[in-house]
Each structure stands twice: as C-alpha cells, then as structure tokens.
Amino acid sequence: MAVVEPVNRASTAKIAVMRQSDDRPKRATIFDVADEAKVSRGTVSRLLNGERYVSDSAREAIELAIARVGYVRNMAARNLASQRTRAVGLIVHEPHSVFLEDPNIGAILLGTNERLSEDDYQLVCLIIGSDRDSARVADFLRGGFVDGVIIVSAREHDPIALAIGQIGLPAVTVGHPSDVPKIPFVGIDNYTAARDVTSRLRDTGRRRIGMIAAALDRDSGADRLAGFRSAIGDGFDERLVVDFPLYSRETGVAGMKELLAREPDIDGVFAASDAIAAGAIDVLRQAGRSIPGDVGIVGFDDSEWAQRCDPLLSTIRQPADLLGRQAASILLDLVNGTRPEQTGTLLPTEIVWRDSA
Amino acid sequence: MAVVEPVNRASTAKIAVMRQSDDRPKRATIFDVADEAKVSRGTVSRLLNGERYVSDSAREAIELAIARVGYVRNMAARNLASQRTRAVGLIVHEPHSVFLEDPNIGAILLGTNERLSEDDYQLVCLIIGSDRDSARVADFLRGGFVDGVIIVSAREHDPIALAIGQIGLPAVTVGHPSDVPKIPFVGIDNYTAARDVTSRLRDTGRRRIGMIAAALDRDSGADRLAGFRSAIGDGFDERLVVDFPLYSRETGVAGMKELLAREPDIDGVFAASDAIAAGAIDVLRQAGRSIPGDVGIVGFDDSEWAQRCDPLLSTIRQPADLLGRQAASILLDLVNGTRPEQTGTLLPTEIVWRDSA
Structure with a gap:
C-alpha cells in the first residue's frame, strides 16, 4: 500500500508558488530575529533548538525580538529537527x-x-x-x-x-x-448495555421481542446483537432478528416492516440505535400498534432522536464527549x-x- | 495575536521521542533508496527535487528502488523545499x-x-x-x-x-x-431566498406573519431577516420579530412562545432554520393551534428536521455539498x-x- 508520489511534482509546485509570492506579506525569519536582538543567527538557532550556552541577556533579547518581529517557527522545519508537530x-x-x-x-x-x-x-x-x-x-x-x-x-x-x-x-x-x-x-461495553436494556424490556412482560441490528462489521453492531441474544437466552429465535448496514432511520423502517411480516404478534423491539427506533415507531404506528401498549421499544445512544420521538424513547446513554x-x-x-x-x-x-x- | 512558542520545547520533545523510538519500525531513507538503486545519494536527491541531469537509466533504477524499499518522502522535508504540503x-x-x-x-x-x-x-x-x-x-x-x-x-x-x-x-x-x-x-443568496419564501407564505392569505430570527452576527442570519423584512414591506412590524443566538430547536420553542404572547392572532411564521421551525410547531400545537389551518410556518435548510416534522415542513433547500x-x-x-x-x-x-x- 505504499504511495509513492510522482517524482517531478516539486518542480511544478515551485513555479506556481513563485508566481503567487508577490501578493503575500513576507514572514519574519530567523535573520530578522537576529538583527532585532543584535545577536548572531547561530545564537538564535541554538536557543530555538533548546541548546545550552546561550547567555541570559541574549536569551532575553531574543525572546523580545521574537515577539517584536512576529516570528513564528516554521513547523515543518521544527518537525524535521524534533520529529514533533504537536x-x-x-x-x-x-x-x-x-x-x-x-x-x-x-x-x-x-x-x-x-x-x-x-x-x-x-x-x-x-x-x-x-x-x-x-x-x-x-x-x-x-x-x-x-x-x-x-x-x-x-x-x-x-x-x-x-x-x-x-x-x-x-x-x-x-x-x-x-x-x-x-x-x-x-x-x-456494548454487549452489557444491550443485554441489560433487553432484559429490562423483557421484564415489562414482553414475550416476543425482536431486534433490528445494524453495522455488524463494527464491534458496536456485533456486540449489541450478542448482548441481545444473551438477554433472550434459550428462547432466542433467529427469525426475530433483522440486520442492515446502517444505523439509520431507513433501517428502522425497513427492519420493522420485515419483523411485522415475520411475526405479527411481536410485542417488543430492541433497535440498535435511536434513529432505527424512530423509523420503527413510525411503521408500528402506521400498522395500528400503540406504543408502549402493544409494542415496547428501546433504542441506543440517547441522541436527539430519542428526545424527539413520540413517545419519548427509552434508550442507553453513551458518553460520546x-x-x-x-x-x-x-x-x-x-x-x-x-x-x-x-x-x-x-x-x-x-x-x-x-x-x- | 502572534503566538510565540516556548523556546525550550524542542529539547524535551527530543528526549521523549528517543525513549520511544525503539518500538517503531525504521522508515526507509533516501540512503536506502540510493543503496538499492546503486546510485549516489546526490543523484536520488536531484531526481526527487525535480532537477535535470539525471540519466534515464538512473531515473528508472531510482523509481524501482523507491517502490522496493517503500520509501515515502517526508512531507515536512518536501514542504521546506517546495513550500507545498498538498x-x-x-x-x-x-x-x-x-x-x-x-x-x-x-x-x-x-x-x-x-x-x-x-x-x-x-x-x-x-x-x-x-x-x-x-x-x-x-x-x-x-x-x-x-x-x-x-x-x-x-x-x-x-x-x-x-x-x-x-x-x-x-x-x-x-x-x-x-x-x-x-x-x-x-x-x-439568503436575502432572496428568505424574501421569496416569505412572499409565498403571505400569498397563502396570511395577515400577521412573524419571524423567529437567529445568528444575526452571521451573514446568513442577518440576510434572512432583511429578506423577510423586504417581503413584508410597508406592513413590517418590529414586534413580530424575535431573535436568538442559535439556529436551534430551543430557539424555536422560546421564540414561538414570545411571538404568541406578543400577538395571539399570529397566522404565519418564518423560522430562520428548520430546527427552529420544529420547536415552534411543538409550541403552536401545545397552544391549540392547527398547522397549517391556524398558522402557516416555513423553515430554512431542508434538513432532516424538515422531513421529520409533522406536518412535513415547507422550507428552502440549500446545496450544502x-x-x-x-x-x-x-x-x-x-x-x-x-x-x-x-x-x-x-x-x-x-x-x-x-x-x-
């Protein structure tokens, strides 16, 4: 996967920059700092590179000069020296x-x-x-x-x-x-969170709980499904799980339609995200199901979707910041x-x- | 506003990097390329810098060597030479x-x-x-x-x-x-867009149209207000404009409450964003107003908010991508x-x- 750049790029770049350079204000250089501080360029360089053997008076003069001329070290140059860019x-x-x-x-x-x-x-x-x-x-x-x-x-x-x-x-x-x-x-811990919220949903008396899963190629998606499966235990029924690539509202719409078709008596849904839950709620309502009366539904994220659903969504808050x-x-x-x-x-x-x- | 970095940062950085360097795979250098290509380092350097006087056979050998040893030019070094980072x-x-x-x-x-x-x-x-x-x-x-x-x-x-x-x-x-x-x-053109959508709202027969404005310190906010004002024309009534810092749902909630308090007979609202409109719709509904029966409302953005409002929001689509x-x-x-x-x-x-x- 090594990406080798075309070897003649630098020369064309140089031409374009030269054409443009007249428009730009000149940046202060290390020479300007040395002039202003009345020390040699070598002394400035030694100080900037953190070396010793710079007298206190020279140090003070240089620091003042740096502020006066508005000198800022070129990070690319600093990077070469220190291997750090911050x-x-x-x-x-x-x-x-x-x-x-x-x-x-x-x-x-x-x-x-x-x-x-x-x-x-x-x-x-x-x-x-x-x-x-x-x-x-x-x-x-x-x-x-x-x-x-x-x-x-x-x-x-x-x-x-x-x-x-x-x-x-x-x-x-x-x-x-x-x-x-x-x-x-x-x-x-997606696994434990999914297991716990599914258990709580089951404890409200639900018997036929389905899951709309998503993003099984990410650990979040795979672990939420595993947690759901663990909470359901021996009663786990593969037919009650549908999965899609995205944590999106569209996933919720398509997933809920599929679950309703497979199991009209479904009475609980764990949606792998709040956006999925929002889509599922719309489908359930169109199908004449009351929430949470006929079907209880829980999401994941505690995002804006959860706070704007009707009814307000039970979900899992994750500390994204x-x-x-x-x-x-x-x-x-x-x-x-x-x-x-x-x-x-x-x-x-x-x-x-x-x-x- | 010049920011001058502490002058002794480079030395501490060096120590930390040295401590860590044992863990890291060594990157191929220009010397490795020269060895592999069986040419001098200077020849490689000339080629990389886009200079002439590199024979075709040397060029081929170097390009092959670059690929073989996985050499990638250090961008920081390239930056110093070409003043380009891409x-x-x-x-x-x-x-x-x-x-x-x-x-x-x-x-x-x-x-x-x-x-x-x-x-x-x-x-x-x-x-x-x-x-x-x-x-x-x-x-x-x-x-x-x-x-x-x-x-x-x-x-x-x-x-x-x-x-x-x-x-x-x-x-x-x-x-x-x-x-x-x-x-x-x-x-x-925020001005024209706001003027046009307000005119269209007025043409549905509305007489008392208010605006929930936001972000007047940005051109978008200020221009949307100016467009609204232009559409209303001589009938413009300052009391029917409220403004807030953010284009948020919360702005819509607070703004709509304020407008209803000032003018209970309000029959049209231009919200400066869809999120604002969504908040305003919730307040209107809680106040027993039907939409669009009692109050017509339009937003701005055609974001997800618009597509998930009930009723679906009339708005302005902007081509963000x-x-x-x-x-x-x-x-x-x-x-x-x-x-x-x-x-x-x-x-x-x-x-x-x-x-x-």
Missing part, C-alpha cells in the same frame, strides 16, 4: 454517511478537541470516504504531519489501522475492531512515551428509561 | 455547538473532501471552540502545514479570517462576513496561482413546498 490526526471513516447520521461523531470530535487543546495540541480531522482517500491519508500519516492518530468508528480490515502498525505511529481507536489488537482503544476526551488523553500519553497500563478502556453507559417501553 | 485546512467555528446542530456542516465537509480528493489534496478539518483554539489554529496556519484554508460559518470580527490576511494564505469562506471583503466566498465542492475548487485555483474572476459565488436555492404552509 498535531494529532482524527480519522473519521465515511463509508456510508456515518458523518451525517451518527449522532456521536460530533460529540467525540468536540471532546477530543477540548482535551488536546488543554495540552496545546492541534486536532486535525481527516475524512475517509473512498479508497483513494484511504491511500492519501496513509501517505499523510507517513509524511510526519502528525504525532499520533485517533481512529473513530474503526471497522474490521481497516486499511488505515493496519497501515498505522507499519508506520509505527502512536494510535488509539474509539471502538475496538477485533483484528487490530495492538492499538489501545476506548469504547463502551468523554470517549473523545479519554482517547485524546491516552494518545497524549503514548506520544510522550508512556504506554497505557491496559489495552482497552470501557466507559460506563446508563439506561435512560422513558415512555416507549 | 493539504488544505477547513475551519469549523464551534462557538455554540454549531457542529452538532448545524445540519449543513457535515454535507459541506463531505463535499469539500470529495473535491479536494479529486486533485489528491488532503483535507484537514480544524475545530475552533475557544479563544485558545483560535490562537493555536492561527499558529498552525502560520506554520506552513497547509497550502490554503476554507472557513465555514465565518462570523464577523473572525480572528482567524483576520489572521489569514496577515499570513497571506490562500483562503475561501463559506458564507460572507462583511468585514473580510478580500477573501473570495461561496454562499447562497455543492457549497463545499465549490469552495474547494476556488481554493485549489488560488493555491495554483489563479485568482477567481468574481469575489463571491452564490449558489441557487430552491423552495420545497410541503404541508406546513
């Missing part, structure tokens, strides 16, 4: 409009950004929507632009996760694809040479019981 | 959870990513949630990490937009803050030294007339 990549896979549909992505992004900001690290978010993106992002990561990377919504056989192993870049995943065991992860913060904390430790004590960190979820079951 | 920043301001609430952001991001990908440019998304973020992002932009920048949801007095002028970085804004006139922008694509196209031109012929590009919107008015 930037961290966050990779969002966008195989099926996850970015638009997953209610957690935004909160994960903001949590990550907030935590990195505390340590003055810059978050750079990279979107992968195609194989071409995948190859280019891998190249970007190899190129030394970031000190580490967080992968959100990692899937199995994830080419980026596999590439990161080769590159040797510090990395953390949100979620836990089973085939990249060496990368630390943060996540929630904390997932982002925690992933950032672990990555910062890795970047600073500290390995986490455990491979995986699972954050607690919470059942939010409302009116739909 | 990366573009996209800045999302996050002053009030825009990221989570604005239905257009995701589509703009994806459209931008798709267009940049076609030219093998890497999109790096930067989130600004605090003044600290602002300063750090400005530093990042000065640091030469990106060849240009797209600013989404720019506001007036935007510190980043102002900093970009100083840095001389190619830039495009989505939306059009009035105080950064020199940066090309793409947007929609095209805004992203177009902004990327203009920026790529700028990066390549071509100035756009016009300063601003306005993309067409469309009235989507459904059941709420």
Whole structure:
C-alpha cells in the first residue's frame, strides 16, 4: 500500500508558488530575529533548538525580538529537527454517511478537541470516504504531519489501522475492531448495555421481542446483537432478528416492516440505535400498534432522536464527549512515551428509561 | 495575536521521542533508496527535487528502488523545499455547538473532501471552540502545514479570517462576513431566498406573519431577516420579530412562545432554520393551534428536521455539498496561482413546498 508520489511534482509546485509570492506579506525569519536582538543567527538557532550556552541577556533579547518581529517557527522545519508537530490526526471513516447520521461523531470530535487543546495540541480531522482517500491519508500519516492518530468508528480490515502498525505511529481507536489488537482503544461495553436494556424490556412482560441490528462489521453492531441474544437466552429465535448496514432511520423502517411480516404478534423491539427506533415507531404506528401498549421499544445512544420521538424513547446513554476526551488523553500519553497500563478502556453507559417501553 | 512558542520545547520533545523510538519500525531513507538503486545519494536527491541531469537509466533504477524499499518522502522535508504540503485546512467555528446542530456542516465537509480528493489534496478539518483554539489554529496556519484554508460559518470580527490576511494564505469562506471583503466566498443568496419564501407564505392569505430570527452576527442570519423584512414591506412590524443566538430547536420553542404572547392572532411564521421551525410547531400545537389551518410556518435548510416534522415542513433547500465542492475548487485555483474572476459565488436555492404552509 505504499504511495509513492510522482517524482517531478516539486518542480511544478515551485513555479506556481513563485508566481503567487508577490501578493503575500513576507514572514519574519530567523535573520530578522537576529538583527532585532543584535545577536548572531547561530545564537538564535541554538536557543530555538533548546541548546545550552546561550547567555541570559541574549536569551532575553531574543525572546523580545521574537515577539517584536512576529516570528513564528516554521513547523515543518521544527518537525524535521524534533520529529514533533504537536498535531494529532482524527480519522473519521465515511463509508456510508456515518458523518451525517451518527449522532456521536460530533460529540467525540468536540471532546477530543477540548482535551488536546488543554495540552496545546492541534486536532486535525481527516475524512475517509473512498479508497483513494484511504491511500492519501496513509501517505499523510507517513509524511510526519502528525504525532499520533485517533481512529473513530474503526471497522474490521481497516486499511488505515493496519497501515498505522507499519508506520509505527502512536494510535488509539474509539471502538475496538477485533483484528487490530495492538492499538489501545476506548469504547463502551456494548454487549452489557444491550443485554441489560433487553432484559429490562423483557421484564415489562414482553414475550416476543425482536431486534433490528445494524453495522455488524463494527464491534458496536456485533456486540449489541450478542448482548441481545444473551438477554433472550434459550428462547432466542433467529427469525426475530433483522440486520442492515446502517444505523439509520431507513433501517428502522425497513427492519420493522420485515419483523411485522415475520411475526405479527411481536410485542417488543430492541433497535440498535435511536434513529432505527424512530423509523420503527413510525411503521408500528402506521400498522395500528400503540406504543408502549402493544409494542415496547428501546433504542441506543440517547441522541436527539430519542428526545424527539413520540413517545419519548427509552434508550442507553453513551458518553460520546468523554470517549473523545479519554482517547485524546491516552494518545497524549503514548506520544510522550508512556504506554497505557491496559489495552482497552470501557466507559460506563446508563439506561435512560422513558415512555416507549 | 502572534503566538510565540516556548523556546525550550524542542529539547524535551527530543528526549521523549528517543525513549520511544525503539518500538517503531525504521522508515526507509533516501540512503536506502540510493543503496538499492546503486546510485549516489546526490543523484536520488536531484531526481526527487525535480532537477535535470539525471540519466534515464538512473531515473528508472531510482523509481524501482523507491517502490522496493517503500520509501515515502517526508512531507515536512518536501514542504521546506517546495513550500507545498498538498493539504488544505477547513475551519469549523464551534462557538455554540454549531457542529452538532448545524445540519449543513457535515454535507459541506463531505463535499469539500470529495473535491479536494479529486486533485489528491488532503483535507484537514480544524475545530475552533475557544479563544485558545483560535490562537493555536492561527499558529498552525502560520506554520506552513497547509497550502490554503476554507472557513465555514465565518462570523464577523473572525480572528482567524483576520489572521489569514496577515499570513497571506490562500483562503475561501463559506458564507460572507462583511468585514473580510478580500477573501473570495461561496454562499447562497439568503436575502432572496428568505424574501421569496416569505412572499409565498403571505400569498397563502396570511395577515400577521412573524419571524423567529437567529445568528444575526452571521451573514446568513442577518440576510434572512432583511429578506423577510423586504417581503413584508410597508406592513413590517418590529414586534413580530424575535431573535436568538442559535439556529436551534430551543430557539424555536422560546421564540414561538414570545411571538404568541406578543400577538395571539399570529397566522404565519418564518423560522430562520428548520430546527427552529420544529420547536415552534411543538409550541403552536401545545397552544391549540392547527398547522397549517391556524398558522402557516416555513423553515430554512431542508434538513432532516424538515422531513421529520409533522406536518412535513415547507422550507428552502440549500446545496450544502455543492457549497463545499465549490469552495474547494476556488481554493485549489488560488493555491495554483489563479485568482477567481468574481469575489463571491452564490449558489441557487430552491423552495420545497410541503404541508406546513
């Protein structure tokens, strides 16, 4: 998967830049700093590189000069010297409009950004929507632009996760694809959460409980189905499970129609996300079923969907912003040479019981 | 606003990296390429820098060697040489959870990513949630990490937009803050769209039309109010306009309560976003008003909110993905030294007339 750039790109790039350079204000250089501070360029360089043998008076003069001339170190140059950029990549896979549909992505992004900001690290978010993106992002990561990377919504056989192993870049995943065991992860215990909410639904007296599952190629999807299965126990009936690629409202519509066709007497539904539950509720209502009277339904996420459903949705709250913060904390430790004590960190979820079951 | 980094950071960074380096696979260097190709390091370097005087046989041997040893040029090094990174920043301001609430952001991001990908440019998304973020992002932009920048949801007095002028970085804004006139922008004609949809609402026979406005510090918010005012004309009544900071459902709830208190006979509402309209509809229904019987209501965006309202919302569709694509196209031109012929590009919107008015 190595991406080799065309060898003659640099020369054309140079021409274009030269054409444009007249328009741009000139940036202050290390020479401007040396002039302003009345010291040699070598002295400025020694100070900037953290070396000793710079007198206190020279140091003061240089620091003042840096502020006066507005000098900012070129990060690319600093990167060559220190191998550090103080930037961290966050990779969002966008195989099926996850970015638009997953209610957690935004909160994960903001949590990550907030935590990195505390340590003055810059978050750079990279979107992968195609194989071409995948190859280019891998190249970007190899190129030394970031000190580490967080992968959100990692899937199995994830080419980026596999590439990161080769590159040797510090990395953390949100979620836990089973085939990249060496990368630390943060996540929630989807299995236990799904088991517990299904048990609670069953305890309201439901006898024929179905599940609308999704995203079985992600650990979240597979673990929620496993948790459901465990809660149902010996009575598990494969016919009462339907599965689809996406955690979307459309999945809920199609899934509920299928479940109703297979089992008209269905009286409980575990939807693998709130958006799925919202679609299922619309279908149930059109089919003349009352909620929670005829059918009790529970979702997953406690997203806006849950809070705008009619009736309000019973669901599982996951701490999306904390997932982002925690992933950032672990990555910062890795970047600073500290390995986490455990491979995986699972954050607690919470059942939010409302009116739909 | 210049951000000067602590001068002794590089040395501590070096120590941490050294501690970690044993764990990492070694990356192929230019020396490995030279060994493999059986040419001098200088020859490899000349080829990589696009210089002439490399024989065809040496060129072939080097290209083969690059592929064999898996050599990837260090982008930071390339950056120093060519002043190009082939990366573009996209800045999302996050002053009030825009990221989570604005239905257009995701589509703009994806459209931008798709267009940049076609030219093998890497999109790096930067989130600004605090003044600290602002300063750090400005530093990042000065640091030469990106060849240009797209600013989404720019506001007036935007510190980043102002900093970009100083840095001389190619830039495009989505939306059009009035105080950064020199940066090309793409947007929609909020004024005309708001005027047209309000006129259509009035033409259904409404006499007392109010507006729930938002985000008057952004051009989108201010222009939608101006368009509304123009459509109402001489009958404009200030009391029938309420405004709030955010395009949120909560704004719709608070705004509609206020409008009903001021004018119980209100029979039409222009909500500055679909989310606002959704909140307003809930309040109207609780107050015993039928929609569109007693009150006709229109929104803006044609987001999921519009498609999930009951009744389905009449609204304005804006081409969010095209805004992203177009902004990327203009920026790529700028990066390549071509100035756009016009300063601003306005993309067409469309009235989507459904059941709420």
